[in-house]
Amino acid sequence: MSKNNVRHGEGETRRRGDLEPERPESMFSFSKLSPRHRVTVSPRRVSSGLRVVTFAAFCLLAAGCGVRFDMQDQPRYKAYKESDFFADKRGSRNLPDGVVARGFLKDDKALHTGKIDNPNLNAQVQTTTDASGNTLVSSFPNDIDEFPVPVTKELVDRGQDRFNIYCIVCHGPVGNGDGMIVRRGFPQPPTYHDDRLRNAPVGHFFDVITNGWGKMNSYADKLSAADRWAVVAYIRALQVSQNPEETLKMNSSANTNSAAPAAHGSPNANTHGGER
Numbered sequence: 001m002s003k004n005n006v007r008h009g010e011g012e013t014r015r016r017g018d019l020e021p022e023r024p025e026s027m028f029s030f031s032k033l034s035p036r037h038r039v040t041v042s043p044r045r046v047s048s049g050l051r052v053v054t055f056a057a058f059c060l061l062a063a064g065c066g067v068r069f070d071m072q073d074q075p076r077y078k079a080y081k082e083s084d085f086f087a088d089k090r091g092s093r094n095l096p097d098g099v100v101a102r103g104f105l106k107d108d109k110a111l112h113t114g115k116i117d118n119p120n121l122n123a124q125v126q127t128t129t130d131a132s133g134n135t136l137v138s139s140f141p142n143d144i145d146e147f148p149v150p151v152t153k154e155l156v157d158r159g160q161d162r163f164n165i166y167c168i169v170c171h172g173p174v175g176n177g178d179g180m181i182v183r184r185g186f187p188q189p190p191t192y193h194d195d196r197l198r199n200a201p202v203g204h205f206f207d208v209i210t211n212g213w214g215k216m217n218s219y220a221d222k223l224s225a226a227d228r229w230a231v232v233a234y235i236r237a238l239q240v241s242q243n244p245e246e247t248l249k250m251n252s253s254a255n256t257n258s259a260a261p262a263a264h265g266s267p268n269a270n271t272h273g274g275e276r
């Protein structure tokens with residue numbers, strides 16, 4: 001009995017089945033009680049008690065199966081269970097086309113893709129070739145050139161924070177492409193400070209972070225769209241920090257706020273494991 005009591009939440013059938021072999025043990029457990037609590041119960045009385053419990057359990061089971069239809073008894077498939085109802089035998093169905101989870105409708109295209117509204121997929125792109133023979137894309141006809149979010153100091157600060165977690169390891173503290181992983185042998189990324197990337201629209205940076213670029217992975221699973229824009233704003237600030245003559249290209253379609261340059265970090269800052 002004692003053993004039986006601790007088994008919460010198991011099916012009635014199993015409980016019934018378990019009772020039989022345990023009969024001798026439950027008899028002995030009575031004698032293990034302290035003398036004050038000890039009661040004399042004959043084996044015959046124990047087993048008849050068990051029979052009553054068994055019978056009650058059986059009644060409950062019968063009631064559960066046949067008579068009551070509570071929500072807890074509703075017909076349903078367990079995940080990945082086979083189904084005879086559907087032609088393809090899969091109980092787990094695909095979502096209907098076009099279904100979007102509540103709160104996940106990415107209807108602001110500029111914010112979520114960094115692309116213009118009607119991209120021309122056949123637009124010719126210019127390319128240049130770098131010293132090591134890599135082909136570098138240098139025109140970005142389908143990328144937006146204005147931030148789709150207000151550019152504030154908070155945005156740039158947030159971008160600095162995320163950049164120093166996710167990007168500094170390869171791109172280095174100011175974006176020269178001399179991060180610690182690169183010094184240990186990873187292919188060197190291009191500097192952010194040549195004409196090509198200084199003139200690249202903000203949508204291109206967003207695209208690189210979102211979808212990856214060549215040897216670089218996507219960071220879309222680590223940075224929300226808002227955080228990706230924050231990192232792009234910080235890259236712009238880094239660009240100005242290295243080219244003080246440059247005008248700050250922080251135009252935003254969301255409002256006209258411009259953030260002050262917020263570049264920090266010296267080229268050697270990450271020899272100490274980053275700034276933060």
Ligand code: HEC
Pocket residue numbers: 136137163166167168169170171181186187188189190205208209213214215216217219231
């Ligand atoms: C593991 C190393 C690594 C990390 C981390 C990394 N990158 Fe890169 N990144 C690269 C490499 C390598 C390239 C060059 C890829 C190529 O051209 O094949 C690159 C290229 C780029 C480019 C230039 C694309 C172009 O047009 O040539 C940008 C912009 C960029 N990364 C931004 C970022 C940002 C922002 C982050 C952080 C969210 C980041 N990267 C994190 C390695 C990295």
